[in-house]
Every structure is written in structure tokens, then in C-alpha cells.
Amino acid sequence: MGLSGRFRSALVIGGQGIRARKLRTFLSMVSLFLGVLAIVTVQAGSVLANRALLADIELRMAKDGTTRVNLSSSGKTVPIAVDTLAGRSDVVGTLTATAIIGEPGVRPINPGPSPLKYANQDMYGNSSRMVCDSSGTCRVMEQDAAGILPRGQAVELQLVLLTGDIRPYRPFPVEAGRWLDFGGPPSLSPSLVLNREAATALTQYRLPAEMQIISEAKNPTPRIIGTVHDANEVPTAYVRADEAMAWMSSASLGNLSLELYLNGDGEPLLQTLLARMSAVSTDPVEPYRSVVNSREHIGGQLDLMRWIFLGMAALVLLIGVAGILNVGLATVGERVEEFALRRAVGTPRLLLAGIVLAETLITGLLTAAAAIGVGVAGLQVAGTLFGDRREMLHDVAFPWEAGVAGVVAGLVAGILGGLFPAIRAARIPIATVMRA
Amino acid sequence: MSDVPLIHLDGLTKTLTGQGEPRPILSGVNLTVHPGDSVAILGRSGSGKSTLLSLIGLFDRPDSGRYLLHGNDIARVPERRAARLRSQEFGFVFQRFFLLKHLTALQNVSMALVNGQGWLPRRKRRAKVMAALEQVGIAHLARHKPARLSGGEQQRVAIARALVREPKILLADEPTGALDTETGALVIDVLHAATHRGCGLVLVTHDHAHANRMQRVLRLTDGMLVPEHQGVFR
Structure with a gap:
């Protein structure tokens, strides 16, 4: 009181x-x-x-607490890994390839692929191309002069193959259309979801919808079903792994880097996966883990x-x-x-x-x-x-x-x-x- | 008149210390006030009347002597308890009315209830304040601010403020000093009425006419209280 x-x-x-x-x-x-x-x-x-x-x-990276595991892979281990990860909700695997959408047999406007702001600038010379990895880090690579193609209406993309829905880890907001459906059977015409940069490129350059996966002879005709924001400056397309892999040889699959996103350490799953991959691989499969702690x-x-x-x-x-x-x-x-x-x-x-x-x-x-x-x-x-x-x-x-x-x-x-x-x-x- | 006096001062001394030489102002004051007593204190300017009142009202502390309130010595009481005693036991009326000009008469009286010594809900507070204003005959002026009140009315508001907590002792320091004779007499009437309800009254004044209306009249001379004569109300 x-x-x-x-x-x-x-x-x-x-x-x-x-x-x-x-x-x-x-x-x-x-x-x-x-x-x-x-x-x-x-x-x-x-x-x-x-x-x-x-x-x-x-x-770009993933939510805090997500464990990212990079695995060395080969043409034999990738299908095993994709098969192991398919249908699981507690882990998502990604494989990053490169593809070109547009006129066949021409040099894309953004070789590398490089961000669109460098399109048609040839800033690295005709014999060089800029190559960016999935984290957005870009570097200049020399190219054999004989392999230089004429410039044309084509855009080079990072093609990210997904074994499941990655959005619980990287929450891409859908800006148009819809996100990939991992439920049904795979289609021979792969469904693509573009990031903003890729969508801008396709809108800006009015490209024919044929897609050439680098190092592959057969060109699928993709269906573009949506656009997301992924904070990546490099034109990127997301696709179901099983749909894209139908168009890829085991040789080119062996060049792809496999990355896993999972909550916690996922040790039992990882051990199973490593055991299955090691069984078909001549080289040891080495995992490299990192936990995202951006905050x-x-x-x-x-x-x-x-x-x-x-x-x-x-x-x-x-x-x-x-x-x-x-x-x-x-x-x-x-x-x-x-x-x-x-x-x-x-x-x-x-x-x-x-x-x-x-x-x-x-x-x-x-x-x-x-x-x-x-x-x-x-x-x-x-x-x-x-x-x-x-x-x-x-x-x-x-x-x-x-x-x-x-x-x-x-x-x-x-x-x-x-x-x-x-x-x-x-x-x-x-x-x-x-x-x- | 009960056996235990309201206040009893026994040999109270006070020396004022300032920038100059220490000046003994009270040198052994004895005073006893019972419930219902009215005491007038006369004295020339600077004789120590206000100092004595400030000691009785616990504004200040004596250098020596005993000060009994209801038989308890409070001469050295700490400030926190002194504040509580001022709120519970004493009512003060000053020559200048000290009304806050931004508050109405009602709020000025209410000020004595909103002093951190307990809490009354607004409705009860208002009822008490209106009763106090009624007691001094100016309930109809409750919503007026001091600027719209005459000197006599302002002093009555100040008296209502002193009475609202139903004090045991009223201490009045020349309450009629700023008023004309007729208004002053009315103010003394109001103060004296409080003694009929058992409240002790100590009045410091220069005015013999007002002093003579008290039961006892004392003069403060050379730092001591001496009887002047018996008042007319005895």
C-alpha cells in the first residue's frame, strides 16, 4: 500500500x-x-x-542450424545417392550442373554462367569465360580459342537438381507460378523453376525453350512452371533430380558436386549413404560438413x-x-x-x-x-x-x-x-x- | 482534558547557526498542550516564535530538551517518521496561504491527502476534501482557483488543507497577518472551532485581540515562554 x-x-x-x-x-x-x-x-x-x-x-546458404554436407561423387555414386535420398523429408540432396537455354550452337550471352549484368560485355575476352559456383563465387577460366562459338540468343544457367523440397532449408519465396512437385512420377519434359535472374534473362531475350545440358548430346524441352527469389545473381533453374538425370549420362553425373541439407547431424542416414556410395565407388567418399550459423x-x-x-x-x-x-x-x-x-x-x-x-x-x-x-x-x-x-x-x-x-x-x-x-x-x- | 498531554516541551533549546555568529534563539522552552487547548504565543519579531513552531511541527530539531508527543519523545525522530507524524498529527496554517495557483481550491486541499502517506480513492478523497471545505464555509468555491478567491477565502482554503487529515494539533503561524481585522477574526473563529473537536491549537500572532481569544496567552521572551495572561475563551 x-x-x-x-x-x-x-x-x-x-x-x-x-x-x-x-x-x-x-x-x-x-x-x-x-x-x-x-x-x-x-x-x-x-x-x-x-x-x-x-x-x-x-x-543463399540455408537457415541457421542447417547442416550442409559436401560429398565427393562419381557417375556411379550419384544415382545411388539420389535413390537413397528420394522421398525423404529429413534431408535434401542437390547436384549442380550447367545448362544453356536458347538457340543451339551459339555462345550464350553470359558464359559461365555469369550474372546478367556482365551479359554481352566480353569483359574477360573471347578466350575467357567466367565460371561461378553455387555459392555465387565467380572466377575467370581460359578457354580454347577453337571452342569459341558465335554469339547468339542463349542464356547459360546453373541447373540445380533437387532430390526433394529444399525450401525448409532455403525458404525461397515463390514469386510467380508454382514450386516443383516432388510427389508424382518424373516427366520427360523437366519442370523448371527459375530464379529472378534467369526469369529476367528469359523475358528480356525472348529465348526458344530448348535446353542444352552442358556435355550432353540430347536436349530436353523444359516446362517453366514458376519463379522464385533465391538471392542469387547467377541465372539459376531448379529441377527435380530424377527428371534432369533422365537426360544425363553417368559420365557427366560424375562431374557434379553433391551437397546435402539436413537438420541436426543426420548421422545414421549419412552412414547409410556413405556405405552405399562407397560400395560402388573405387575412391573413398569423403564428407565435408558445415553447420550454418549466419546470425x-x-x-x-x-x-x-x-x-x-x-x-x-x-x-x-x-x-x-x-x-x-x-x-x-x-x-x-x-x-x-x-x-x-x-x-x-x-x-x-x-x-x-x-x-x-x-x-x-x-x-x-x-x-x-x-x-x-x-x-x-x-x-x-x-x-x-x-x-x-x-x-x-x-x-x-x-x-x-x-x-x-x-x-x-x-x-x-x-x-x-x-x-x-x-x-x-x-x-x-x-x-x-x-x-x- | 486527558491526562497525557498532546505535546509537552521540556527545556527545548535551539541555536541558529549560519554565516555569522551562532545565535541562541530558544533557551529552555517549556510548554504543554492538551487536546482541545488553544495557546497563543506572542513575541517581538525575531524572538523565535516561528522557530518554536517549526520545532513543534518537526520541520526542524531542537539542540537539546525533550519533546513528547502523546508521551513519546520525538525530539530526535528521523526524517521519514517526522514526515509521517506531520501528516498524521499536525495541521499547518501559514501567514502566506501557500496555495498552488494552478490548482483549484479542491485540489489544493486534496494535496494534503496525496502526500504518499497512504492512498485514498478519488471518491473518498473528494468527500473528505468537500467536508473540510464545508467546515470552513467555502464548499461552494471548491472549483475556484486561488486567483479568483479573496484573501480570507484563500486562508480558509489553507485551513481546510490543514484540517482535512483531521490533525491532533493545529499550528498557525500568524494566519491573520495578511488579512484585514474582520476577515482575520473569521479565520480565528474557524481555527478555534477545531478545538471544540479536541484538536490542540498553537497560534503564533502579533495581534493581541486574536491572542486574547485563546485559552492561554504566552510570550516568548529571551528564548523562554512566560505567561502573558489568561485568554477570554477559558
Whole structure:
């Protein structure tokens, strides 16, 4: 009851004080506003950047906690592996090949395949081609001059063969059409799901829909059934492994790298798979495992930047705190008789300090509410204006962490700005009323 | 009159220390006030009347001597307990009314109830405040701010503020100093009425007419209280 009574008393009297000095409270809020807004903005920016970066990495690498296993493979082991993994929901295997969609017998616009931004630039010379791996790392490879083909309407793609649905690990959002169906029997006309880059290329260059799988003589006619966002700059197509492998020789299958995505270590499955693969392989099958831990990795990278910006915002906040402090001290000076009188009627010193602190805390909280409101509105305006051009601003929601940071900043500013005035108020001698 | 006095001062001393030489202001004050007593204290300016009142009201502490409240020595009571005693036992009326100009009469009186010493719901608080304002005859002015009240009305609001917690002792420091004679007499009437309900009253004043209406009149001379004469209300 005592604490509750004091707390309520502080709020009631603090509220009366604020109502009696509305203009002064408003000016204090103005001085504090920019600092709190800076904190809110930095925190919101940091959270949004973190989310965007993490989402991109999840698409490219996999969700945190996913175990990725790379296995050396051969023409004999790949069918064994695909057969072992088929129909399993706890693991997905991928094989990465290269394919060209477009006119046959021509040099694709992006040999390698390279990102479309380098299309038709021949920046590496006619005798060179850029080759990118599944992680997006690209390198220039020299090419035999006799093998150089005339340039034509064709796009080179990374062709990712999947033994199952990879989206539990890499959550590709479907942007058009539909995702691959792994349930039914395989089709001789492979279904392809393109990434944005590949879809753009096919739309831009109006390519005939024949697909040549590199090193294969037979060309399937694929059916393009959808588009996903996979955060990969290299044109990529996703296909059911069994549908693509029908068009591939065991020699070319042996050149593909096999990668597994699974939750946990998947040790029993892995042992089974290794045993079956080793049984048909002359070379030992060596697994290389890695566990995706992007959050910690990018967290470290972003934290430094965030702390630097938060430090700058805190400086702006301190200027606001100085404003509140100044107003607070002046107000206490004006209210000496009021505080002495309150002590005379039995108000404890601690409550007097609490009253002053309550006023500055309420001011800080009101400022925080205003800054958060402006932050929410600003983000909505930015989303409306730039959402189409900036992925991270598209349909973005105001992060709750920024709201919490704003409230904390308001409270801290209220405490810092109100502490000295509160101490001074508590020290006002009660006999002031007798000598007045 | 009960056997245990409300307050009993025994040899209270106080020396004011400041930038200059220490100045003994009270040098052995003895005073006893029973429930329903009214005591007037006269004295020239600087004689220590207000200092004595601030010691009785626990605004300050004596250098030596005993101060018994309901028989308990509170001369060295810590500040936290002193605040509680000020709230529970004492009502204060000052020469200047010390009303907060941004609050209505009702809120000014309510201030004594919103002091962190317990909590009353708004409705009960309002009922008590209105009763106190009724007691001093200005309930109809409850919603008025001090600027719209006359001096006498403001002092009555201040008295209502002192009475609202139903104190055992009223301490009034020249409550009529800022009022004309007629209004001052009304204010003394209101203060004196409180003694009929068993409340002790200690009135510091320069005005002999007001002092003579108290049961006892004392003069503070050379730091000690001496009887002036018996008042008319005895």
C-alpha cells in the first residue's frame, strides 16, 4: 500500500505539474525529440538491415542450424545417392550442373554462367569465360580459342537438381507460378523453376525453350512452371533430380558436386549413404560438413556499425537531456515553496524526488511515443515511396526492437534529466515556508 | 482534558547557526498542550516564535530538551517518521496561504491527502476534501482557483488543507497577518472551532485581540515562554 500510494501520488502530482506547465513540457520534449528519434531510427535501421541480410543469407546458404554436407561423387555414386535420398523429408540432396537455354550452337550471352549484368560485355575476352559456383563465387577460366562459338540468343544457367523440397532449408519465396512437385512420377519434359535472374534473362531475350545440358548430346524441352527469389545473381533453374538425370549420362553425373541439407547431424542416414556410395565407388567418399550459423556471423559484423551509430545518437540524446536538466533545475527553483509546503504536509523527501522524476519520465515517455510515431509513419512513407526499388523496404513492418529502444531512450533521458532536479527538490529545507 | 498531554516541551533549546555568529534563539522552552487547548504565543519579531513552531511541527530539531508527543519523545525522530507524524498529527496554517495557483481550491486541499502517506480513492478523497471545505464555509468555491478567491477565502482554503487529515494539533503561524481585522477574526473563529473537536491549537500572532481569544496567552521572551495572561475563551 505504501509503495503503491507513493507511486500513485507521484503520478498524480507529476501529472498536475505537467498540466500546469504545458509549454515548458512541450519545449523539453522538442529538445529531447531528435535524440530519441535518432535512437529509434538507428535501432530500426539496424534491425531491418539485419533481417534483410539474414533473409538473403538464408536464401543463399540455408537457415541457421542447417547442416550442409559436401560429398565427393562419381557417375556411379550419384544415382545411388539420389535413390537413397528420394522421398525423404529429413534431408535434401542437390547436384549442380550447367545448362544453356536458347538457340543451339551459339555462345550464350553470359558464359559461365555469369550474372546478367556482365551479359554481352566480353569483359574477360573471347578466350575467357567466367565460371561461378553455387555459392555465387565467380572466377575467370581460359578457354580454347577453337571452342569459341558465335554469339547468339542463349542464356547459360546453373541447373540445380533437387532430390526433394529444399525450401525448409532455403525458404525461397515463390514469386510467380508454382514450386516443383516432388510427389508424382518424373516427366520427360523437366519442370523448371527459375530464379529472378534467369526469369529476367528469359523475358528480356525472348529465348526458344530448348535446353542444352552442358556435355550432353540430347536436349530436353523444359516446362517453366514458376519463379522464385533465391538471392542469387547467377541465372539459376531448379529441377527435380530424377527428371534432369533422365537426360544425363553417368559420365557427366560424375562431374557434379553433391551437397546435402539436413537438420541436426543426420548421422545414421549419412552412414547409410556413405556405405552405399562407397560400395560402388573405387575412391573413398569423403564428407565435408558445415553447420550454418549466419546470425552470429552477421551479428558480429553489424554490431560494430550499430554501436557506432547508437553512440552518435546517444550524443544527440545527451543534448536533449541537457535541455530537460536545464528546464528541470529552473522549474525546481521556481517551485521551492511548493516543495517545502508539500514536505510540511507530510510528503517524504523520497516522494518529492519521485514527483520531479515522474514529471521528467512522463516527458521522456511522451517524447518516445512521438518519436516512435514519427518512426512508424516515416517507415510507411519510405515503404510507399521506395518499396518497389528497395527490397528491405517492401511491405516492411516497424520493428518492435526500435519501439523498445525508443521507450528505453525516453526513460533514460527522463532519469538523467530529472535526477539532479529531483535531488535538489528533495533537499529543499522545509523551514522555507516558515521564513517566506 | 486527558491526562497525557498532546505535546509537552521540556527545556527545548535551539541555536541558529549560519554565516555569522551562532545565535541562541530558544533557551529552555517549556510548554504543554492538551487536546482541545488553544495557546497563543506572542513575541517581538525575531524572538523565535516561528522557530518554536517549526520545532513543534518537526520541520526542524531542537539542540537539546525533550519533546513528547502523546508521551513519546520525538525530539530526535528521523526524517521519514517526522514526515509521517506531520501528516498524521499536525495541521499547518501559514501567514502566506501557500496555495498552488494552478490548482483549484479542491485540489489544493486534496494535496494534503496525496502526500504518499497512504492512498485514498478519488471518491473518498473528494468527500473528505468537500467536508473540510464545508467546515470552513467555502464548499461552494471548491472549483475556484486561488486567483479568483479573496484573501480570507484563500486562508480558509489553507485551513481546510490543514484540517482535512483531521490533525491532533493545529499550528498557525500568524494566519491573520495578511488579512484585514474582520476577515482575520473569521479565520480565528474557524481555527478555534477545531478545538471544540479536541484538536490542540498553537497560534503564533502579533495581534493581541486574536491572542486574547485563546485559552492561554504566552510570550516568548529571551528564548523562554512566560505567561502573558489568561485568554477570554477559558
